[in-house]
Amino acid sequence: MRRLATEDTAPVGQDDDASEEFAAVEHVPGTLEAGLILLCDHASNALPPGYGSLGLPKAELERHIGYDIGAAGVTRMLAHRLGCPALLTRFSRLLIDPNRGEDDPTLVMRLSDGAVVPGNRNVDEAEVERRLERYHRPYHAAVEAEIDAALAQGVVPAILSMHSFTHNWRGLARPPAN
Numbered sequence: 001m002r003r004l005a006t007e008d009t010a011p012v013g014q015d016d017d018a019s020e021e022f023a024a025v026e027h028v029p030g031t032l033e034a035g036l037i038l039l040c041d042h043a044s045n046a047l048p049p050g051y052g053s054l055g056l057p058k059a060e061l062e063r064h065i066g067y068d069i070g071a072a073g074v075t076r077m078l079a080h081r082l083g084c085p086a087l088l089t090r091f092s093r094l095l096i097d098p099n100r101g102e103d104d105p106t107l108v109m110r111l112s113d114g115a116v117v118p119g120n121r122n123v124d125e126a127e128v129e130r131r132l133e134r135y136h137r138p139y140h141a142a143v144e145a146e147i148d149a150a151l152a153q154g155v156v157p158a159i160l161s162m163h164s165f166t167h168n169w170r171g172l173a174r175p176p177a178n
């Protein structure tokens with residue numbers, strides 16, 4: 001049986017010694033009867049022990065390339081106000097992007113919005129598999145388990161995935177929302 005890496009269970013990290021320090025998924029409890037599950041795929045810019053900063057300066061990790069700025073706080077606030085569960089990643093999308101399929105070539109970004117990610121430059125298939133197993137798959141398994149729990153209670157939940165967007169991308173201003 002696979003153990004999910006959530007705050008409720010033993011966290012998973014880069015190596016055995018660090019694994020007790022890092023959980024891949026944050027679970028905000030709520031009632032499934034609310035009929036809603038909130039997801040935040042890019043909630044954090046944190047990196048597990050053993051990955052350092054992926055060779056990036058702190059300022060780069062604090063930009064939108066590291067996470068969806070503000071999305072985690074909005075997700076937690078909505079979950080509490082609506083009484084519904086939420087699942088949030090606890091790792092940077094620069095480690096591995098949980099909003100990508102396992103076969104997506106941008107699953108592990110080597111370049112993001114003009115920033116080269118040195119720690120991803122030489123990532124091989126074995127390292128991608130390690131990141132899938134320790135971070136990407138536990139998040140997706142937690143999402144699947146939450147949906148299955150709702151269905152088992154006779155509730156077909158709406159899924160709301162929370163993201164944020166910057167005013168600029170690739171050096172160009174995005175059009176304002178109408």
